[in-house]
Amino acid sequence: MRALRRYIDNIKPHFQKGGKFEKLESTFEAFETFLFVPDQVTTQGVHIRDAIDMKRTMSLVVISLIPALLFGMWNVGYQHYLATGQLGEGVGTLQLFWEGFKLVLPIIVVSYVTGLAIEFTFAQIRGEEVNEGFLVSGMLIPLVLPVDVPLWMVAVSTAFAVIIGKEVFGGTGMNILNPALLARAFLFFAYPAYMSGNQVWIHGMMDGQGIIDGYSGATPLGQAAEGNVDQMPQAMDMFLGTIPGSIGETSTVAVLLGALILLYTGVGSWRIMLSTFAGGLVMGLILNAFAVNPFMAIPAWQHLVMGGFAFGAVFMATDPVSAARTRRGKYIYGFLIGLLAILIRVVNPAYPEGVMLAILLMNVFAPLIDHYVIESNINKRLKRAQVQAA
């Protein structure tokens, strides 16, 4: 550790003003602060500089994603073996995990390399510090994609999300939409054949090689949207996550583990998570009350373990940049996400899963919600002040 510190201190002058690599200062700075907590202190005025800077916060979110990631890798292998009928004696957990690991790792690498390359380039051009927002987005993007998505599409969508979703608005912390979801939405509309339908969720399904004849491969939501509610997997399977779906979204258990880490460290907002789940439940109950088709009649709580709802509520809706920031605003924001997600999911057959669209839509509305919350607060206080004056 100390040798590393000494090495960094040694090469530091080259990157400072007048040094050989002056132009790459922000790149150097990014790596230095990634390895060591920056030792800056405030020199004047009353300020608090938290040692938990943005890099540490982002790392915490990445850690909380690990359960979903590991389970996702295993599930990719499991679903593939299940569909090809290879699941039998002698196929161990590790083998399944390794199978998924080989497929998922390239997606993660492509997502990180593309996104970070763009972030570093922009930071150098602007002469700003490299921001670490992409640490999380780069991990979220692979988790919300189907496993067989071509790698160049991952690169294109990541580039689109980082440039159009973030850099255009001024970089990390200035974006209106959640970059990871934007990447997914881009893929969804640009290459629908690779992002939706029944063929994309299990590895090898699109080529059709070795797949058991007549094996469906549809996600539970896909089944439900086609009216085959009776063919949906058991609720327990959906809760554990042994179902087809995007890489990281299937397991509600893994997502909840991540949520615990986020909540314990105070990085994620429990208000948003709670109200999102509440919103989903309420919409489920409303649909139950009408229940004109079997999909509307499934128990409301089951909606919460299906598809990407839990993943979206825990990791996407709580993105501190694109979410509402006022306390009351967070409740409204989360509740509407839950409400809309289930509504889109059940009522619009063109979109089997509504979480992505619901969160993106509410991202756009978040500043408006905040505005009215603050306005009403001001009015309330004004009224109180006038009463006292009178």
Add this chain to the structure above:
Amino acid sequence: MSQDREPLFSSKNMKLLREPLDDSNPITVQVLGICSALAITVKLEPSVVMALSVVFVMGVSNVVVSLLRTKIPPRIRIIVQLTVIASLVILVDEFLAAFAYEVSKQLSVFVGLIITNCIIMGRLEAFALSNKPWPSFLDGIGNAAGYGLILVIVGFVRELFGSGTIWGYQVVPEPAYSAGYVDNGLFILPPMALVTVGIIIWVQRYRNRKLIEEQQS
């Protein structure tokens, strides 16, 4: 009389023609005529036809209104302008239907909607009503060309990425498709036209610094 007659292509007149191409582009700087830029730019061919139609309508209507400018009673000037534009648009529509039926079908209602293109009314009001025919003509042609330029760029980009063709001819080679390349469906949808226009604005302001608005503090 003869000494204040300025040459036809004086620098002032040329500026009328040149400025809308960049510094005061109707779409990217004045943000007018966006709707048609989104609607008809899926392919290059309709974009070019649309651009030419607008050049014709704007050039002629500017001259006509400029010739009539002392005769039009101010109170009913809008309706007179509309009549002029509408007659010209009907001419264009009929012409397209007769000689370029396929394109005319693709453009469908949007040829008729040239009447409501804010750029045309805007230039009539702002320029032709108070200027002589020749400068008005140049102003009309210039603004329509500025509009058309953006339309053609957007149409080119959207057709290239959305359909893999240019003017209906396939330009993305077949081996690329068999290697796994897929046309980007988002470019067919209107939102991508908006993003493309946004990128054009970005590039334009990067090159032309005086267009960047003052920061509000």
